[in-house]
Amino acid sequence: xxxxxxxxxxxxxxxxxxxxxxxxxxxxxxxxxxxxxxxxxxxxxxxxxxxxxxxxxxxxxxxxxxxxxxxxxxxxxxxxxxxxxxxxxxxxxxxxxxxxxxxxxxxxxxxxxxxxxxxxxxxxxxxxxxxxxxxxxxxxxxxxxxxxxxxxxxxxxxxxxxxxxxxxxxxxxxxxxxxxxxxxxxxxxxxxxxxxxxxxxxxxxxxxxxxxxxxxxxxxxxxxxxxxxxxxxxxxxxxxxxxxxxxxxxxxxxxxxxxxxxxxxxxxxxxxxxxxxxxxxxxxxxxxxxxxxxxxxxxxxxxxxxxxxxxxxxxxxxxxxxxxxxxxxxxxxxxxxxxxxxxxxxxxxxxxxxxxxxxxxxxxxxxxxxxxxxxxxxxxxxxxxxxxxxxxxxxxxxxxxxxxxxxxxxxxxxxxxxxxxxxxxxxxxxxxxxxxxxxxxxxxxxxxxxxxxxxxxxxxxxxxxxxxxxxxxxxxxxxx
Ligand SMILES: Cc1ncc(COP(=O)(O)O)c(C=O)c1O
Numbered sequence: 001x002x003x004x005x006x007x008x009x010x011x012x013x014x015x016x017x018x019x020x021x022x023x024x025x026x027x028x029x030x031x032x033x034x035x036x037x038x039x040x041x042x043x044x045x046x047x048x049x050x051x052x053x054x055x056x057x058x059x060x061x062x063x064x065x066x067x068x069x070x071x072x073x074x075x076x077x078x079x080x081x082x083x084x085x086x087x088x089x090x091x092x093x094x095x096x097x098x099x100x101x102x103x104x105x106x107x108x109x110x111x112x113x114x115x116x117x118x119x120x121x122x123x124x125x126x127x128x129x130x131x132x133x134x135x136x137x138x139x140x141x142x143x144x145x146x147x148x149x150x151x152x153x154x155x156x157x158x159x160x161x162x163x164x165x166x167x168x169x170x171x172x173x174x175x176x177x178x179x180x181x182x183x184x185x186x187x188x189x190x191x192x193x194x195x196x197x198x199x200x201x202x203x204x205x206x207x208x209x210x211x212x213x214x215x216x217x218x219x220x221x222x223x224x225x226x227x228x229x230x231x232x233x234x235x236x237x238x239x240x241x242x243x244x245x246x247x248x249x250x251x252x253x254x255x256x257x258x259x260x261x262x263x264x265x266x267x268x269x270x271x272x273x274x275x276x277x278x279x280x281x282x283x284x285x286x287x288x289x290x291x292x293x294x295x296x297x298x299x300x301x302x303x304x305x306x307x308x309x310x311x312x313x314x315x316x317x318x319x320x321x322x323x324x325x326x327x328x329x330x331x332x333x334x335x336x337x338x339x340x341x342x343x344x345x346x347x348x349x350x351x352x353x354x355x356x357x358x359x360x361x362x363x364x365x366x367x368x369x370x371x372x373x374x375x376x377x378x379x380x381x382x383x384x385x386x387x388x389x390x391x392x393x394x395x396x397x398x399x400x401x402x403x404x405x406x407x408x409x410x411x412x413x414x415x416x417x418x419x420x421x422x423x424x425x426x427x428x429x430x431x432x433x434x435x436x437x438x439x440x441x442x443x444x445x446x447x448x449x450x451x452x453x454x455x456x457x458x459x460x461x462x463x464x465x466x467x468x469x470x471x472x473x474x475x476x477x478x479x480x
Pocket of ligand 1: 193
C-alpha cells in the first residue's frame with residue numbers, strides 16, 4: 001500500500017510484520033577491497049558474509065510468508081504422485097486457470113525444455129526483449145532471438161508506462177520476412193528483466209495475441225514476474241483500476257498458448273514450471289521431464305519447494321503482495337532521482353536500475369562500465385548489485401563483443417526483505433559515489449567463460465582505480 005504524508009511524500013507501507021530475520025555484516029573498507037578483488041570485480045563471486053544489503057537479485061531471495069513456511073512441513077516426499085504436486089496443480093488451476101503443469105527445477109530449466117522441444121537450427125524466436133538464460137538455451141538449440149521491443153524500451157528515461165511493449169508493426173513485418181515455418185514461437189516477457197523490469201500493457205498483449213492467432217504461431221509468456229506486470233496494468237492502464245490482480249492475471253493468460261515461470265520471483269518460493277491448457281503441447285514437452293529434471297510430479301524441485309510455490313501462487317495475487325516490491329522500488333527510484341543519480345524511469349519491477357552510461361560516461365562499453373559501477377558501489381556501501389550490460393551479453397560466433405543496448409547497475413529489491421531505512425542508506429551511498437564517479441575506471445578480463453560469462457567470469461581493474469576509491473572513502477569520516 002502507498003500512502004501520502006502531510007509533507008507531500010508518498011511512501012510504501014508494507015502490509016506484513018517481520019517474524020524472522022537474518023544477520024548481515026558490514027565489513028570495513030579494507031576487507032571490502034580484499035573481497036571485491038578476490039571476487040574478480042564480479043559481484044556474483046562475493047560471499048554472503050561479505051555483504052551488508054544483498055541487491056544482486058530478487059530471485060529466490062524474497063521473504064516467504066508464515067503460510068508458505070508452514071506448508072513446507074506437510075511436504076509429501078513421494079517420488080511419484082506426491083500430494084504436494086497435487087496442491088500445486090490445484091493452485092495453477094485456480095489462479096492461472098490452466099490444466100496442465102510441468103514442474104522444473106527453476107526458470108532456465110523450463111527454457112531448456114522449451115528450446116529443446118520447439119527450437120530447430122535456423123529458427124527464430126520473436127520476443128519483446130531477451131533474457132540471458134532464455135537466449136542461451138535458444139542459441140544452444142541453433143535458434144536466434146529477434147527482439148521487437150517498442151522504440152522507447154531502449155531509452156532509459158521516459159514517461160511511457162509500458163516500455164516492455166512489443167512493436168506490433170515490426171511483428172507483422174518480421175512474420176512476413178521469416179515466414180511462419182521459421183518462427184518457433186513468440187515470447188512475451190512479463191516485465192522485461194534486462195531493460196529495467198518494464199511491463200507491457202494488456203492492449204499490447206492482446207494485439208500480439210491476435211496476430212499470433214492469425215498466423216497460427218504459438219504465443220508463450222515468461223511469467224516469472226507476472227504479478228508485477230499485472231500490478232502495473234492495474235495502476236497504469238486505463239480501465240483496469242477496479243479490477244483485481246487475479247482478474248488481470250487471468251485475462252493476460254487467456255491470451256497465450258503456454259506459460260513458463262521461475263517460481264523464485266512472484267511466487268516467492270523456489271523452482272519453476274510450464275503450464276498450458278493445450279493437450280498436444282503438454283504431451284510434446286512431458287517426456288523430456290524425467291530425462292532432464294526428475295519425475296513429472298517433482299521435476300527437480302524438492303516437495304518443500306513445491307508446497308511453498310503452491311501457497312505463493314495464491315498469495316501473489318493479493319494486491320498488497322503483488323505491489324510490495326513495485327512500491328518499494330518506486331520509493332527507491334524517486335529517492336535516487338531526487339539525489340541526482342541517473343536511473344531508469346518509469347520505475348519497473350524487480351529493482352532499481354542505475355544508468356551506467358550516464359553515471360560513468362567516461363568508461364567505454366568494452367571496459368564494462370556497469371560491472372565497474374557494481375564493484376565500486378560494493379566498495380563504498382557493502383551493498384551488492386548486479387551488472388546488466390555488455391558483460392551480460394556473450395560474444396558472437398566470431399568472438400566479437402556485442403555491446404548491449406543499455407548499461408545498467410541493477411539494484412534488485414527482493415520482496416518483503418528490506419526496510420525503507422536500508423533503501424535510504426543505499427541511496428545515500430550511491431549519491432556519494434556519483435559525486436566521486438571520476439574515480440571509477442574500467443575493467444578487463446582475467447578469466448572469461450564462453451557462455452553466460454557474467455555469472456562466473458573474473459576481471460581486474462585497468463589501472464588500480466579501486467585503491468583511489470578506497471582512499472576517498474577513508475578520507476570521508478561520514479561514510480568510512
Ligand atoms: C524473466 C526471467 N526469465 C527467466 C529467468 C530464469 O529463471 P531462474 O533464475 O529461476 O532460472 C529469470 C531469472 O531471473 C527471469 O527474470
